[in-house]
Amino acid sequence: MTRSISPDDLYDLRLPSDPQVSPDGERVAYVLTGADRAGDRTTGEVWEVRVAGGAPRRLTEGPADAAPRWSPDGVTLAFLRDGALYTLPADGGEPTRLAGEGARSPVWSPDGTRIAFVAPAGEFDRTAPVVIDRLDYKADGAGRTGPVRAHLFVADVKTGEVVQVTAGDYHVAFPVWSPYGARLAFAAAIGERADLSTANGLYVVEVADAGAGRTAEPRLVGSATGIAMPCAWYADGSALLVVGRATADIGILRLMRQPLAGGPAEVLTAGLDRNVMYGLPGYPGAVPRFAGADVLFAARDRGVSRLYRLSGGTAEQIPQTAAFGVSGLSVAPASGRAVTVVADRARFGEIAAVGPADEVTVLTDHQARSLPDVELIACTERDFVISDGTPVHGLIIRDPSAPPGGPLLLDVHGGPHNAWASHADAIHVYHQTLAARGWTILALNVRGSDGYGEDFYRAVVGGWGEHDERDFLEPVAALVAEGLVDGERVAVTGYSYGGYMACWLSARTGTFTAVAAGGVVSDLLSLSGTSDEGEALGTLEIGGGRDRLVELSPLTYVDGVRAPTLILHGDADETCPVGQAEQWFHALRARSVRTRLVLYPGSSHLFILNGRPSHRVDYNQRVADWVTRHTNEPEE
Numbered sequence: 001m002t003r004s005i006s007p008d009d010l011y012d013l014r015l016p017s018d019p020q021v022s023p024d025g026e027r028v029a030y031v032l033t034g035a036d037r038a039g040d041r042t043t044g045e046v047w048e049v050r051v052a053g054g055a056p057r058r059l060t061e062g063p064a065d066a067a068p069r070w071s072p073d074g075v076t077l078a079f080l081r082d083g084a085l086y087t088l089p090a091d092g093g094e095p096t097r098l099a100g101e102g103a104r105s106p107v108w109s110p111d112g113t114r115i116a117f118v119a120p121a122g123e124f125d126r127t128a129p130v131v132i133d134r135l136d137y138k139a140d141g142a143g144r145t146g147p148v149r150a151h152l153f154v155a156d157v158k159t160g161e162v163v164q165v166t167a168g169d170y171h172v173a174f175p176v177w178s179p180y181g182a183r184l185a186f187a188a189a190i191g192e193r194a195d196l197s198t199a200n201g202l203y204v205v206e207v208a209d210a211g212a213g214r215t216a217e218p219r220l221v222g223s224a225t226g227i228a229m230p231c232a233w234y235a236d237g238s239a240l241l242v243v244g245r246a247t248a249d250i251g252i253l254r255l256m257r258q259p260l261a262g263g264p265a266e267v268l269t270a271g272l273d274r275n276v277m278y279g280l281p282g283y284p285g286a287v288p289r290f291a292g293a294d295v296l297f298a299a300r301d302r303g304v305s306r307l308y309r310l311s312g313g314t315a316e317q318i319p320q321t322a323a324f325g326v327s328g329l330s331v332a333p334a335s336g337r338a339v340t341v342v343a344d345r346a347r348f349g350e351i352a353a354v355g356p357a358d359e360v361t362v363l364t365d366h367q368a369r370s371l372p373d374v375e376l377i378a379c380t381e382r383d384f385v386i387s388d389g390t391p392v393h394g395l396i397i398r399d400p401s402a403p404p405g406g407p408l409l410l411d412v413h414g415g416p417h418n419a420w421a422s423h424a425d426a427i428h429v430y431h432q433t434l435a436a437r438g439w440t441i442l443a444l445n446v447r448g449s450d451g452y453g454e455d456f457y458r459a460v461v462g463g464w465g466e467h468d469e470r471d472f473l474e475p476v477a478a479l480v481a482e483g484l485v486d487g488e489r490v491a492v493t494g495y496s497y498g499g500y501m502a503c504w505l506s507a508r509t510g511t512f513t514a515v516a517a518g519g520v521v522s523d524l525l526s527l528s529g530t531s532d533e534g535e536a537l538g539t540l541e542i543g544g545g546r547d548r549l550v551e552l553s554p555l556t557y558v559d560g561v562r563a564p565t566l567i568l569h570g571d572a573d574e575t576c577p578v579g580q581a582e583q584w585f586h587a588l589r590a591r592s593v594r595t596r597l598v599l600y601p602g603s604s605h606l607f608i609l610n611g612r613p614s615h616r617v618d619y620n621q622r623v624a625d626w627v628t629r630h631t632n633e634p635e636e
Contacts, residue, residue, distance in 0.1 A: 001373065001587045002018055002373055002374065002375035003374060003375070004374070004375070004376075004377065004433065004435070004436035005371065005374045005375055005376065005429055005432045005433070006429070006433060007382075007419040007429050007430065007433065007616075007618075007620035007621040008621075008626070009371055009429070009615045010035065010426075010429060010613060010616055010617050010618055010620070011037045011425060011613055011617065012034075012371060013034070013035075013128055013348070013367070013370050013371060014033070014034045014366045014367070014368050014369070015032070015033050015034075015045070015085065015348055015349055015366065015367075015371040015426060016031065016032050016033075016341055016349060016351050016364055016366055017030065017033060017106065017327065017328060017341060018030055018031045018066070018067060018068065018113050018328050019329075019330055019339040019340060019341055019351050020068050020069060020070055020330045020339070021051075021070075021330045021331065021332045021337060021338070021339040021353075022070050022072055022074045022083065022090070022332065023070060023072060023073065023074045023332055023334065024334065024335065025051065025332035025335025025336075025337040026050065026051055026052065026091075026211040026333065026335075027048055027049075027050055027051065027074075027149035028048065028049050028050075028051065028330075028339045028351055028353070028363065029046055029047070029048050029059065029070065029077055029090075029400050029406065030046070030047055030048075030068065030351055030461060031044050031045070031046060031047075031065065031066050031067070031068065031326075031339075032044070032045050032046075032047045032056075032058075032366065033510075034370075036063060036613070037613065039063075040612050040613055040614045041063065041263070041612065042065075042502050042610060042611075042612070042613060042614070043064070044054045044063070044064055044065045044066050045061065045062040045063075045065055046058075046059045046060040046065050046068045046077070046079050046088075047059060049351055049364055050363075050364045051337065051339075051353050053363075053407060054502040056351075056363075056364055056366075056594065058545065059077070059092075060079065060081070060088065060095065060236075061130075061246070064081060064082045065079055065080065066079065066080045066081075066471070067079055067080045067104070067105075069106050069107065069115075070090070070108075070109055071090075071108055071112045072110060072111070072112045073089055073112055074081075074090060074499045075089070075091075076088065076089060076090060076112075076157075077089075077090050078098075078106050078108065078614075079106075080100075080103055080104065081095070081097075081108065083100065083102045083103055083104075083113065083119075083301070084097055084098075084099070084100045084101065084103060085098045085099045085100040085103045085117055085294060086098060087104055087157065088180070090171065094366065094556070098115070098155050098157065098160055098610065099117070099153070099155040099160065099162045100113075100117060100155075100162075101119060101120070102117050102119050102120045103117045103118070103119045103153075104117065104119070104150075104305065105117055105118045105119050105173070105174065107173055107175055107176065107177060107568060108175050108177075109154075109181040110177055110179060110181045110199070111181055112157070112316065113156065113157055114154050114155065114156055114157060114181070114376045115154070115155050115157060116152060116153070116154050116155075116165075116175045116177065116184055117152075117153055117154075117155070117175070118150050118152060118153070118172050118175060118303075118371040119150065119151070119153055120145075120148045120149070120150055120151075121148065121149055121150070121151040121164060121167060121530075122147070122148050122149075122182060123148065123150045124144075124145060124146040124147070125146075126144070126146075126339045130146055131146075131147075131396070131574050134169075134195040135196065135534075135535055136171075136195040136436065136532075137473075137534045138532050138574050139532050139574045140532055140573065140574040140604045140605045140606065141604040141605075141606065142573075143302055143572065143574065145553040149169060149170060149171050149172075150172055150173070150174055151164060151165070151167060151168075152164075152165040152166040152172045152184060152186060152205070154184075154207060154210070155166060156415065157180050158399075159331050160217070163210050163211050164210065164215055165184065165205055165210040165215060165216050166206060166210075166215055166216060166218060167184075167215040168190070168203060170188045170189060170190045170194065171188060171189070172186045172187075172188050173186060173187045173188065174186055174230050174231075174232065176188045176230045176232060176233060176240070177233070178204075178233050178237055178238070179233055179235060179237050180319070181207075182206065182413050183205065183206055183207065184200065184204070184205055184206060184207055184209065185203065185204045185221070185230045185233070185240055186202075186203055186205075186230065187200050187201070187202060187203070187224050187228055187229050187230060188200060188201060188203055188218070189201070190203070190218070190220075190224070190226075190527035191224065191463065192396055195360045195535075196301075196341070196535055197248055197535075198227065198536045198540065199224060199225050199226060199227065199248035200224070200228060200248075200376045200398045201220050201221075201222070201223065201224030201225060201228065202220070202221045202222055202230055202240065202242060202258055203218035203219060203220055203221065203230040204219050204221055204260065205214055205217070205218050205219070219256060221240070221259075221260055221262060222258045222259075222262060222263065222264065222265055223264070223265075224263075225246075225248060225352065226237070226244055226245055226246045226247055226248055227229075227244040227245050227247075227248055227253065228243075228244035228258065228265070228505075229242060229243045229244055229255075229278055230240050230242055230258075230288050231243060231278070231288045231289070232288070232290055232441070234257070235254060237260070238260055238261075238269055239257050239259045239260055239296065240256055240257070240258045240260070241255070241256075241257060241288060241290070242255075242256045242257070242258045242265060243255060243256070243276050243278045243288065243297075243382060243426050244256055244265070244314040245525075246264070246265070247574065247611065249456055249540060250417070250457075250461050250541065251457065252273075252274065252275035252276070252450075252457055252459060252539050253275055253276045253277075253278070253452055254267050254268070254269045254270065254272075254276055254297065254316070254505050255267075255268045255269040255276050255288060255297055255310060256268060256536070261452050261629050263419060267449040268313075268315070269299075269309055269310065269315045270394065271315065272308070273453040274299040274301055274451065274453070274456060275299060275300045275303045275450050275454075275457065276288070276297055276298070276299050277298045277299060278298075279298070279327060280384055280604065281606050281609050281610060282414070282418065282427075282609055283305075283323060283418060283478075284305040284326070284327035284343075285300075285305050285326075285327060285616060286298040286305075286307075286326060286328050286329030287329065287486060287540075288329075289329055289330065289331040289338070289564065290331065290333065290539060291309075291331045291333065291336065291338060292333060292336070293311070294309050294310060294311040295309070295310040296308070296309055296310075296329060296331060297309075297310065297315075297329075298326055298327075298329065299315075299317075300419065300450045300451040301451050302393055302422075302445070302451045302452065303393065303395075303419035303420050303421045303422065303445050303449065303450070303451045304325045304421045304422060304451065305325050305326055305327065305421070306318075306322065306324070306325065306326060306425065307321040307324075307326045307329075307354070308517040309338065309358075313606050317440060318354070318358050319358070320359060320360050320558070321342070321354065321358070321360055322353075322357030323344055324343060324344055324352070324360070324423070324454040325340035325342070325343045325344070325421050325422075325423045325530040326340045326341065326342055327340070327341045327343075327344075327349065328340055329604070330342050330357050331591075335355065335356070335366065336355070336356035337353055337354065337355055337485035338354040339351065339352065339353050339354070340352055340354065342360070342362065343423040343424055344424070344434060345376070345378040345422065345423055345424060345425050346376055346378065346424060347367055347380065347423075347424055347533070348367055348424045348425070348426040349367075349426075350363070350364045350365065350366065350367065354516045354629045363543060368588075371545070376432060377398070377399055377432055377435045377436070378397075378424075378425050379395040379396060379397045379398050379422055379443075380397075380442070381393065381394070381395060381422055381492070382394045382395075382396055384444075384474065384475040384478060386470055386471055386474050387470065387474060388470075390447065390471070392444055392445065392446055392447075392471050392475065393444070393445045393449075394442060394443065394444045394445070394475055395420050395422055395441075395442075395443040395444075395445075395454070396441065396442055396443075397431050397435050397440070397441040397443070398434075398435055398439070398440040398441065398442060399435050399436060402438045402439075402440075403438075404483050404484050404485075405483060405484075405485065405486050405490035406438045406439060406440060406485060406486060406626075407438070407439050407440070407485065407486060407490070407491065407627075407631045407632075408439065408440045408442060408476065408479060408480075408485035408486070408489065408490045408491070409431075409434055409439055409440070409441050409442070409490075409491045409492070409493060409627055410442050410444070410472060410476055410490065410492045410493070410512075411428065411431070411441060411442070411492075411493050411494060411498065412444075412472070412493070412497070412498035412499075412501040412502060412505075413443070413445070413449070413494070413495075413497070413498055414494070414495050414496030414497045414498050414499075414519070415448065415449070415450070415496070415497045415557070416448040416449075416460050416464065416497040416541075417448055417449070417457055418449070418450060418497075419445045419450045419451050420443040420444070420445055421423075421448075424571050427608055427609055428620070429620045430528055430620045430621075430623045430624040431443075433620070433621075433624045434624050434627070434628070436617075437624075437628065440479070440485050440520070442475065442476065442479065444471060444472060444475055445470060446460075446471035446506060447459035447467055447471055447499030448461075448468055449459045450465070457591050461540075461541060461543075462541075462542060462543050462544065463552070464497075464500065464504075464524075464541070464542065464547075464552050465500075465501065465504040465508075465552055465554075466600055466630070468501075469504070469505070469508070472501070472505060473505070473509060474509060476511060487632040488513065489513055489632075490512055490513060490514055490631075491512055491513060491514040491515065491516070491627035491630070491631050492505055492506060492511075492514075492516075493515070493516040493517070493518070493623055493627065494517065494518065495518035495519045495571045495608060496518070496519040496521075496575070496576060496605065497519050497521070498517075498518070498519075499517040499519045499520035499521060499576070500520060500521035500522075500554065502515050502516070502517035502518075502520070503515075503517050503520055503521070503522055503554035503561075503584055504554045504557070505565050506561050506562075506565065507554050507557035507558055507559075507560045507561050508557050508560055509560075510562060513563055513564075513630060513631050514563055514565075514566075514626060514627045514629075515561075515562055515563045515564070515565040515566065516565075516566040516568065516622070516623045516626050516627055517565065517566070517584070518568040518569065518586055518618070518623075519568075519569060519570070519575075519576050519605055519608075520569060520576060520581050520618065521554070521576050522554050522555045522558075522580050522581070522583050522584035522587075523553050523555045523580060523582050524537075524538070524549040524550070524552055524582055525546060525549040525553060526544075526579065527548055527577070527580060528549060528582070530577045530579065531574070531575055531576065531577060532574040532575055533575055554584070555583060555584070555587060558584070558587045558588070558591070559591065561588060561591070561593050563591065563593075563630070564593070564594040564595070564626075565584075565588055565593060565594070565595045565596075566596050566598070566622065566623070566626040567581050567584055567585050567595065567596070567597045567598065568581075568600070568619055568622060568623070569597070569599055569600070569601065570599075570600045570602075570603030570604050570605060570607045570611070570615075571599040571601055571602070572601075572602050572603055572604050573599060573604055574604065574605065575604075575605040578599065581597060585597040594630075596626075598618075598622060600612075600615045600618075600619070603615055606623045607619075
């Protein structure tokens with residue numbers, strides 16, 4: 001006997017991530033994420049599974065372990081615990097604390113004697129006055145960072161000695177060792193006005209130049225006016241494999257080869273009109289890896305991050321993996337084997353191996369073990385053609401046994417350059433809850449969505465709401481006209497950009513009987529001056545100055561809102577600051593619109609992905625309950 005998933009099941013669900021294959025290709029270490037109900041915290045443990053088969057086993061006790069990394073000889077695992085760097089014998093034993101406070105991105109040197117990592121350099125007295133000269137004084141999830149910058153450190157595995165390698169008014173990211181361990185490459189935005197741009201450069205330091213109180217001087221490789229994330233060195237040390245683009249405007253990222261001698265980077269995926277996904281929270285992907293002479297990487301196609309191979313100058317999707325979305329990637333070159341996390345319409349994500357012939361073997365079954373009686377309702381795909389001829393890809397989630405004419409929930413993704421994927425979704429569990437109640441869920445990848453080429457990706461730039469409004473309303477009208485749903489019972493929800501659009505659509509049309517807006521943007525003018533991404537949002541995404549920001553703000557049209565509106569927001573959100581939600585709530589309340597504001601204490605913008613379990617459960621339950629109540633009990 002099976003049942004549908006409920007928000008409360010998020011406490012029991014266990015999900016694997018960050019798979020790392022051993023150098024011999026026989027073992028996979030990964031992080032298993034769960035929830036501690038009593039402690040109301042997200043947990044992480046390092047687990048291992050054998051490629052040859054057998055039950056996974058736990059290697060660490062948690063509760064906050066992450067980023068397992070094999071030593072080059074496969075004898076030791078490095079990992080992070082509560083922001084400190086540890087090592088662990090791969091065949092069992094007690095972990096040893098090596099270094100770090102707030103450490104991240106650990107990477108072994110090729111000879112296995114050192115581990116490089118990124119960590120804050122210095123301390124920030126949060127009781128002292130904060131003196132601010134630049135825009136990068138805060139970040140979502142970290143709050144105000146003051147003068148502290150993230151820099152590069154190297155720890156000696158045998159002695160425990162830690163050397164700070166870089167220093168200065170910039171942040172280091174994506175460290176990568178050179179083939180012989182003499183250099184480290186990294187990404188950084190360095191310069192007096194670097195905080196006013198999304199551009200960053202690719203830098204290289206000589207590790208031996210640091211020590212005895214000295215730090216190394218980074219050398220710029222290539223241009224600092226584009227975007228570059230280093231992924232790996234070419235075997236001869238002459239170039240770096242990079243994800244990026246030549247300019248720092250809005251657009252898709254490519255796979256590139258950057259010569260160490262300088263000059264422009266060579267674009268390796270020029271013939272692939274898809275965004276290379278290196279992986280961020282909420283944006284599944286994988287850091288590209290060499291597999292012999294080929295490169296394995298993830299790119300987004302029709303909303304799904306899929307596995308691709310670059311071989312002989314041609315980039316193509318790997319056919320055997322076409323049924324899956326992927327996140328995370330590790331390669332054991334000696335065996336020709338890769339590992340990743342795969343998701344499909346029945347699974348949120350499991351560890352899988354991709355063999356030398358590209359055969360896929362799923363190695364774990366954590367979802368079935370943690371929720372053995374749950375069966376998910378799969379989505380179906382449908383393409384809509386908008387009145388100007390633009391095709392819009394949609395996903396529909398509904399119980400096949402539900403009668404037609406039921407309520408509809410339109411859900412808007414964030415970004416705006418994110419996308420809905422056709423595989424199972426562990427973040428928006430309310431989709432499953434409502435579908436089990438007879439609802440139809442409509443998730444649309446409208447203009448601006450990722451996975452449909454660069455022109456489509458950029459189609460919403462400068463025209464939020466204006467350019468994509470009909471992409472939402474016309475598919476809704478089509479489903480109503482067909483009789484699949486009841487046009488008098490249509491609700492809208494969304495988070496981040498989706499929260500913006502939920503406010504925008506409810507203000508500009510009478511289509512919706514209920515609204516649940518999360519992580520909202522209501523006033524683009526104030527957002528551009530208060531968000532940790534405000535400069536990029538105001539300048540690159542919208543442009544046109546003050547008048548255009550006002551023209552595209554939902555607050556400008558708030559007099560048109562009639563539908564009962566639930567507003568959900570993290571009160572420590574630095575990307576869409578909580579004032580955005582408070583302004584919308586105040587405006588609705590002052591106009592006698594039924595409204596409720598729910599604030600989640602201490603929660604950042606990404607809390608619906610990785611926040612407190614109780615907050616994630618509450619968010620999902622509130623969305624389902626609000627739209628159910630107000631579609632069945634419409635306002636008089």
